[in-house]
Amino acid sequence: MSPRAPGGAADLSLADLIQIDAACDRFEAARRAAAAPPLEAILASVPDPARVRLLREVLIREVEARLNWGERPDAAGYHARFPEHPHVVAAVFALLQGDASPPAATPTR
């Protein structure tokens, strides 16, 4: 996957949006049941065009939940997990923490 603009949904088809919504519903239900799968597993459930948007959606929820629990989630850890999407990770942390620092130019896995 190549890096794409974070959160951009204009190029997504209706089918993509439906898949993203369904995947988010599954993720949120699993979270409520304290059985949330790793984000990577959720992402694998949708094809590539929808994956960037889905990552943004589920990453927001995970980071938000961790912040609410008093944790201090580390963007670097997510950059390492999702090196194909540095802008998505950066955008989510900027959104939730006010940290607008740019992602690493060459993220490493």
Next chain:
Amino acid sequence: MPDSNDDSVARWIDGVKAGDAAGIERLWDDYFQRLVRLARAKLAGHARRASDEEDIALSAFHSFCDRAGRGQFPLLADRDDLWRVLFTITARKVIAAVRHQNRRKRGGGRVLGESALMAEGDLADEGIARLLDREPTPEAAAAFAEDYQRLLALLDNPTLRAVALRKLEGSTIEEIAAELGISPRTVDRKLHLIRALWQKEIDG
């Protein structure tokens, strides 16, 4: 809706059409405050006088009674039809009020436009606004009712349908989230999907 008996509702709707005072009073009792809440929700975020939502609701109420009395809503049969027409008239009044405010405030302050009726980030309202961007003539009211049913029928997921209905009734994202027990972000995502579904249908 306050009255679950469609037959009795149909009777007092007939009373409104005939200009009967009791029917109009019943309409006022059951719907005026809903119209005020709808106008208030649609005006949210705009500079306004405290009385604006009541003025708009009052204007919509009188407009409906006047038109009904002149036989302009012959197909009005039950409370669903009634609410759709009242909703359409009120929404149009809000749009007109905002446009009027724009003209008066031209050159100063926040520029208000029809698009500003949308809550920030609430993309679904674009599609809804397109639905509402029609004069509430009898033909338009009937078309709106058809569109309303057709578009709601596209939403086979109960959560999507619940979100759409509440949004059409003027609830905010936060209110919908609280009522449905889901997060505001989830509501926002659902609205985005609803907009996409409806946009595709509207664009054909």
